[in-house]
Amino acid sequence: GENVEQHPSTLSVQEGDSAVIKCTYSDSASNYFPWYKQELGKGPQLIIDIRSNVGEKKDQRIAVTLNKTAKHFSLHITETQPEDSAVYFCAARQSSGDKLTFGTGTRLAVRP
Amino acid sequence: GAVVSQHPSWVICKSGTSVKIECRSLDFQATTMFWYRQFPKQSLMLMATSNEGSKATYEQGVEKDKFLINHASLTLSTLTVTSAHPEDSSFYICSARALRATEAFFGQGTRLTVV
Numbered sequence: 201g202e203n204v205e206q207h208p209s210t211l212s213v214q215e216g217d218s219a220v221i222k223c224t225y226s227d228s229a230s231n232y233f234p235w236y237k238q239e240l241g242k243g244p245q246l247i248i249d250i251r252s253n254v255g256e257k258k259d260q261r262i263a264v265t266l267n268k269t270a271k272h273f274s275l276h277i278t279e280t281q282p283e284d285s286a287v288y289f290c291a292a293r294q295s296s297g298d299k300l301t302f303g304t305g306t307r308l309a310v311r312p
Numbered sequence: 313g314a315v316v317s318q319h320p321s322w323v324i325c326k327s328g329t330s331v332k333i334e335c336r337s338l339d340f341q342a343t344t345m346f347w348y349r350q351f352p353k354q355s356l357m358l359m360a361t362s363n364e365g366s367k368a369t370y371e372q373g374v375e376k377d378k379f380l381i382n383h384a385s386l387t388l389s390t391l392t393v394t395s396a397h398p399e400d401s402s403f404y405i406c407s408a409r410a411l412r413a414t415e416a417f418f419g420q421g422t423r424l425t426v427v
Contacts, residue, residue, distance in 0.1 A: 232414055243318065243405045243418035244356070251414070289355065298344060300416065302355045 202227040204292050206303030214311050219280050221306045223290035224272040230292040233273045234300070235264060238287045247288075248275070280310045314340045316408045318419030325396055325426055333391045333422045335406030341386035342408035346416065347379070350403040362389055396426040 203226040213219050225233075231252035236244035250257045250264045250273065257264050261280075266273040277284055290303040315338040325331050335345060344363050348356040360376075362368035362383035370376045378400075380392040389408075393400055403423050409416040 234415070236418070241421070241423070243316075243407075243421040246415060246417060249415065298346075298361050299358060300346075304355050 202230055202292055202294075202299075202301040204290060204301050204303045206290050206306060208306060209304065210307045210309070212309045212311060213280050215280060215282060217280055219277045219284070219308055219310075221275045221288055221290070221308070222272060223274070223292075223303050224270075225292040225301075226271065227292070227294070228268075228271065229294045230301075232293045233264070233266060234291050234293075235262075235275050236289045236291065238289065238305075240286075244289060277308075280308075282310050282312050284308060285310045314338075314408075314410070314415075314417045316342075316406065316417045316419040318406055318422055320422060321420060322423040323425070325424070327397055327426055328395055330392055330394045331396055331424060333393075333404055333406075333424075335389045335391070335408065335419050337387050337408045337410075337417075340408075340410045342389070343386065343411040344409045345383055345389040346407045346409075347381060347389075347391050348405045348407070350405060350421075352403075356405060359391075393424065396424070398426045400424065401426050 206223045234249035237247045238244045261278045263276040288306045291300040293300045317336045319334045347359045350356050359374045360368040360370045362381050368381035383389040405421040407416045407418040
């Protein structure tokens with residue numbers, strides 16, 4: 201089955217700086233990679249996703265890159281704000297399958 | 313994005329009783345719903361996948377007689393924790409996906425405390 205590793209487990213940045221979270225996956229058949237933001241006591245919220253036919257996708261301050269050869273993908277948040285503080289999860293799934301396999305999460309703290 | 317509503321957001325129950333959690337897709341038809349369990353500071357663990365009108369498929373190690381899942385309509389799935397024990401205390405989260413859709417959207421979660 202799929203295995204997703206996520207690093208770092210915690211990340212602290214100064215407001216305005218960039219934050220990068222990296223994930224690797226094991227199953228070369230995976231071709232859908234979403235990122236979720238989870239605030240304390242709430243469910244995960246989809247913030248961006250990428251499919252394997254694309255190498256990069258950007259949405260305002262958030263971008264995701266995918267390297268299929270190396271089987272890794274990354275989340276980039278620029279101009280971080282205190283409200284970006286949360287736990288971020290990457291995930292991977294075969295588009296023909298149902299199950300999402302989640303990474304272990306990254307706790308991001310943005311210092312004002 | 314699509315809206316998935318989960319109810320209740322928190323519940324406290326006594327050991328031995330059963331608790332039902334509802335998951336509704338408010339603005340789309342959810343042909344597939346997923347139930348997850350999350351312990352503090354840990355990732356989401358998939359418990360089961362349900363397709364509308366079919367029996368749920370449970371992950372290895374999840375007791376189907378203890379965690380009853382019903383997905384009787386395209387907008388509602390329920391998870392019933394039967395004969396709850398303190399070790400069942402956790403954060404339960406559902407997610408829903410429409411037919412042929414790639415994205416899955418999550419509910420806000422239910423904090424279950426069994427005393």
